[in-house]
Amino acid sequence: MSIKDRYETAKQDYEKWGVNVDEVLEQLKNVPISIHCWQGDDIGGFEADQQELSGGIDVTGDYPGKATTPEQLRGDLEKALSLIPGKHRVNLHAIYGETEGEAVERDQLEPKHFENWVNWAKENGLGLDFNPTLFSHPKAADGLTLAHPDKDIRDYWIRHCIASRKIAEYFGKELGTSALTNIWIPDGYKDIPSDRLTPRQRLKESLDEIFAVEIDEKYNVDAVESKLFGIGSEAYVVGSHEFYLGYALKNDKLCLLDTGHYHPTEVVSNKISAMLLYSDQLALHVSRPVRWDSDHVVIFDDELKEIGLEIVRNGALDKVRIGLDFFDASINRVAAWTIGTRNMIKALLYAMLQPNEHLKQLQEEGNFTDRLALMEEFKTYPFGAIWDYYCEKMGVPAKETWLEEIKQYEKDVLLKR
Numbered sequence: 001m002s003i004k005d006r007y008e009t010a011k012q013d014y015e016k017w018g019v020n021v022d023e024v025l026e027q028l029k030n031v032p033i034s035i036h037c038w039q040g041d042d043i044g045g046f047e048a049d050q051q052e053l054s055g056g057i058d059v060t061g062d063y064p065g066k067a068t069t070p071e072q073l074r075g076d077l078e079k080a081l082s083l084i085p086g087k088h089r090v091n092l093h094a095i096y097g098e099t100e101g102e103a104v105e106r107d108q109l110e111p112k113h114f115e116n117w118v119n120w121a122k123e124n125g126l127g128l129d130f131n132p133t134l135f136s137h138p139k140a141a142d143g144l145t146l147a148h149p150d151k152d153i154r155d156y157w158i159r160h161c162i163a164s165r166k167i168a169e170y171f172g173k174e175l176g177t178s179a180l181t182n183i184w185i186p187d188g189y190k191d192i193p194s195d196r197l198t199p200r201q202r203l204k205e206s207l208d209e210i211f212a213v214e215i216d217e218k219y220n221v222d223a224v225e226s227k228l229f230g231i232g233s234e235a236y237v238v239g240s241h242e243f244y245l246g247y248a249l250k251n252d253k254l255c256l257l258d259t260g261h262y263h264p265t266e267v268v269s270n271k272i273s274a275m276l277l278y279s280d281q282l283a284l285h286v287s288r289p290v291r292w293d294s295d296h297v298v299i300f301d302d303e304l305k306e307i308g309l310e311i312v313r314n315g316a317l318d319k320v321r322i323g324l325d326f327f328d329a330s331i332n333r334v335a336a337w338t339i340g341t342r343n344m345i346k347a348l349l350y351a352m353l354q355p356n357e358h359l360k361q362l363q364e365e366g367n368f369t370d371r372l373a374l375m376e377e378f379k380t381y382p383f384g385a386i387w388d389y390y391c392e393k394m395g396v397p398a399k400e401t402w403l404e405e406i407k408q409y410e411k412d413v414l415l416k417r
Contacts, residue, residue, distance in 0.1 A: 045095025065414025188233025
């Protein structure tokens, strides 16, 4: 039976519950995922004076073929994008600017250092997002940046964040789609602090100064990202969830939820509906924590499905800016992008194929027996046949056939580096 025939048969199962599968696929192709560039080079970047990773970030593995130039990284991204259905975005860090070998301080970065990325994005019909890089730098060596007690160091990072927002504004103007600028900092203490308040006051003041520079949200949208703990900041993180949630709500910024940045018993899926009651939009960095914030490649697991369900059943496809954030150097890096991004899209499709309105009504009626029975039965509905057809319709390989293309690309390109 062909992919199309299996699709037509599977469609009947869903449509008897009122799910218009053709409309679902049309809607899905317009949902962009922001794909993080740093999976392709292990968060190395292209600074002339390259530094060792810091800020509690680590990438393990030495699989051959890591991108070492901007051209290689963009080529690898193009290959991954050719295997992923839909039109998407690429998320950059400040360390991915191109300075032609000149050592440019991060607080002096300008739009011109990202012209090649913008031209490439135009050619490929992509949006771009941005992150200031407040780690892997001498001025972040002690684990403090925007909350640092030294005003000169704080001011340096404030200037860097302002410069980053202006670069993102340039992205938005050039590409016709607003860039998300997300601020994450590593600030915290390894052991129990004697004063939790003062560093948070300094962080608040630093953020106030950064956002005092007005930029039209038509071109740039600001987000702030929390964390529970990090390597070197096990006891205390300045930018906690409560800190940033309060700051975002009070200052009309997006709160970005990273799926690895919470206590192991917390899940981001359970936070989405609560936060959407008080904020018009929120942002996600979807990763996979294994016992801690380990940033494993996203798989099609229960939490990813729940994230998709919470976005879809709450009508929030246009309210949640979905980005990815994982890095694995133990496997083919292009395959990692492909696996993780396809899984994120799968989770959205899976959610869109549920009879969500009917299930809501059952809950309102107190009919928990039918609710549970249907939610369980839909887990084995022929979702895979719909996914395969969607991939074929979008001109990318269905099933595992994409893996052969990755293997050939590895042979022809990656192993020759």
